[in-house]
Amino acid sequence: MDRQVLRRARRAIPVLIVGGILLLALSGSLTQLLQVPLRPLVGMQTWLAERYEVLRRFVTAPRDIVALQQRNQQLEAEVSRLQTQIIELQQQVSDANILAALLDFARANPEYQYKAAEVIGRDPSPFLHYIIINRGSADGLRRGMPVVTEQGLAGRIAAVTASAARVQLVTDPAMQINVDVTPAGTSGVLVGSLTGDLTLDNVPLDANLQPGDIILTSGLGGTYPPNLLVGQVTGVRRLEYELFQNASVQPVVDFNRLSIVLVIVNFQPADYTPLLPTPIPAQ
Amino acid sequence: MIADLLGLVVLGILTMVQSVFLRQVVLLQGSADIVMLMLIAWALQRRARHTWLWALFAASFVAMLSEVHFAVWFIGYLGVTVMASALRRTGWRLPALGMFLLAITGTLLIQGLTWATLRLVGTPIPFLLAVRRVMLPSLLLNLLFALPVYSLARDLAAWVFPEVVEV
Numbered sequence A: 001m002d003r004q005v006l007r008r009a010r011r012a013i014p015v016l017i018v019g020g021i022l023l024l025a026l027s028g029s030l031t032q033l034l035q036v037p038l039r040p041l042v043g044m045q046t047w048l049a050e051r052y053e054v055l056r057r058f059v060t061a062p063r064d065i066v067a068l069q070q071r072n073q074q075l076e077a078e079v080s081r082l083q084t085q086i087i088e089l090q091q092q093v094s095d096a097n098i099l100a101a102l103l104d105f106a107r108a109n110p111e112y113q114y115k116a117a118e119v120i121g122r123d124p125s126p127f128l129h130y131i132i133i134n135r136g137s138a139d140g141l142r143r144g145m146p147v148v149t150e151q152g153l154a155g156r157i158a159a160v161t162a163s164a165a166r167v168q169l170v171t172d173p174a175m176q177i178n179v180d181v182t183p184a185g186t187s188g189v190l191v192g193s194l195t196g197d198l199t200l201d202n203v204p205l206d207a208n209l210q211p212g213d214i215i216l217t218s219g220l221g222g223t224y225p226p227n228l229l230v231g232q233v234t235g236v237r238r239l240e241y242e243l244f245q246n247a248s249v250q251p252v253v254d255f256n257r258l259s260i261v262l263v264i265v266n267f268q269p270a271d272y273t274p275l276l277p278t279p280i281p282a283q
Numbered sequence B: 001m002i003a004d005l006l007g008l009v010v011l012g013i014l015t016m017v018q019s020v021f022l023r024q025v026v027l028l029q030g031s032a033d034i035v036m037l038m039l040i041a042w043a044l045q046r047r048a049r050h051t052w053l054w055a056l057f058a059a060s061f062v063a064m065l066s067e068v069h070f071a072v073w074f075i076g077y078l079g080v081t082v083m084a085s086a087l088r089r090t091g092w093r094l095p096a097l098g099m100f101l102l103a104i105t106g107t108l109l110i111q112g113l114t115w116a117t118l119r120l121v122g123t124p125i126p127f128l129l130a131v132r133r134v135m136l137p138s139l140l141l142n143l144l145f146a147l148p149v150y151s152l153a154r155d156l157a158a159w160v161f162p163e164v165v166e167v
Helices: A002-027 A030-108 B002-022 B034-043 B051-065 B070-089 B095-120 B127-160
Strands: A114-122 A130-133 A146-148 A153-160 A165-169 A176-182 A186-191 A198-204 A214-217 A229-237 A244-251 A260-264
Touching (some): A002 A030, A030 A114, A030 A260, A114 B002, A130 A260, A176 A198, A176 A229, A198 A229, B002 B034, B034 B070, B051 B070, B070 B095
Antiparallel strands (some): A114 A130, A114 A260, A146 A260, A153 A165, A176 A186, A176 A214, A186 A198, A198 A244, A229 A244
């Protein structure tokens, strides 16, 4: 009887031990205990895994670098190509905007025929305000034809070759344009200068010039067609003891950014040569 | 012969650069004249020949683009070339200093001639205004460009007239 009890007790002991361990494990009491032997094992495995990773990278890296370098070169070439394309497209958009504005101007002034031209240079002398355009007599351009932008009058053609022309800008020191002032209802002469500033001159003292007045070509003298916008009055100088008053004028055209212009090809300036007095030969 | 042809090409390119780019790089109203600077720099080179031909090429190119009377460019460019050649013949030892001196003289000569010509043809520009707004700023820009242009001319001369080494 005792033996049987003892045998059963021996069988029950492992079950109790296993059951106790399970209970301890489930209750979380074993975690702290298990960390003691596991910590060096985990550390060892981490060290081994790191060494393996280093070894794997060492073996595979050269091939990857070559592949990456090739890929990088391809991508850099692609980026350069796309950047070039972006610049070209931006230029095209800019040109299209200018041409659209010029087209608007042409539609607003349908009485004239236009020839578009690109600005390809400037007069080498800093004393003069001239530009060079890429259209010439082969395109129907003639000396004296007015040149405009979408903003207004830019100048007139001073010299022509077969494939290019030189344009005298309204800001040139030798430039003089007969203009009307609106709404002051008076007229005057617009004069250029070395500095590029415009001065409205020969305006009668009784005219009521005001800053903000608009300057339009008068057509007087037949050098320019009438009603082309030239600028705006920014300041008036009136001295009672002088015959005329004058005013400083802001041109409407930004001459530093001229890239495309329109030449009015169906306007011929008046030719005064037959009217000029000829010297009478001495008898 | 090669140097003369080279002058045709170089001065043609420089005239275009002058007209397209440098006339937009302005200080007040002044701008650099690299065509004149190249003529001076070339004439200062010890082995340069036919420098007057370069001056004629330059004057022809610039006169084609400019409204200023062609005589200004011919007199001005030939003048600075003659002065530079004369300086070289005197055995001047400091070409960089010569370059600066001639840049100053050439600028004043050409700008002065332009001012006088414009006055003669009926575009009177006040002298002091011309000095303040054009001549002095142009002079400063020409002095800035003088050394780079001189280096370019020296390299060109070394390329066209390689040194003969006796063994």
